[in-house]
Amino acid sequence: MPEKPDPAIREVMVVDDPEAMKLLLTGKYTGIMDLIDSHEMSVSDIARTLKINPGSAHYHLKELEKYGLVKIVREETKGNLVKKFYRTSARMIYLDGSRFKAVGGEDPMHGYREQLAGMLGPFGYDISGEMVGPFNDIMQRYDKRKKQLLREIQDVRVDPDNNMLASDAYFVALMLKETEDEEMRALREELRVLLEKIRDRI
Structure with a gap:
């Protein structure tokens, strides 16, 4: 049975913030986005899959979250530990570089x-x-x-x-x-x- 769409996740999103676009054009961030564009993953899941330190995965997710590119869709509590699960904020993300010129950069x-x-x-x-x-x-x-x-x-x-x-x-x-x-x-x-x-x- 097909997965029911998550109402918290947009279908389409246009990103024009220059700093957000820089993240999305950087390999370490696109790797994370590729992993969580179709299903949720925790920090430890992402770190294990990408073979990176969990601290690095957490930092990259927080940067992506700051620009609204990812969001927490679920939390699990086991004892004192809270495990957060992330997804991209939209299934399809389009980049619009026109604002780069406004801030003095090249598209x-x-x-x-x-x-x-x-x-x-x-x-x-x-x-x-x-x-x-x-x-x-x-x-x-x-x-x-x-x-x-x-x-x-x-x-x-x-x-x-x-x-x-x-x-x-x-x-x-x-x-x-x-x-x-x-x-x-x-x-x-x-x-x-x-x-x-x-x-x-x-």
């Missing part, structure tokens, strides 16, 4: 998008040379608008019988919002024209 997603463009060759999209800049520009604007639309639905609560149905409901809701949105339609058209140019080069 950390910029380098990510460049790497992404370079990995699309095996899928039939040779985005290289002079096409990388225009592609990244469109993707940056597309990503920014998508995060704005995600914010519109991130606080909506659905109560299905299983997690897969909830995830699909958010995915379809986002797709419908993108379809209705004039800015997204214009960006898709820009991308289509750019892809034609890329195809013409081959």
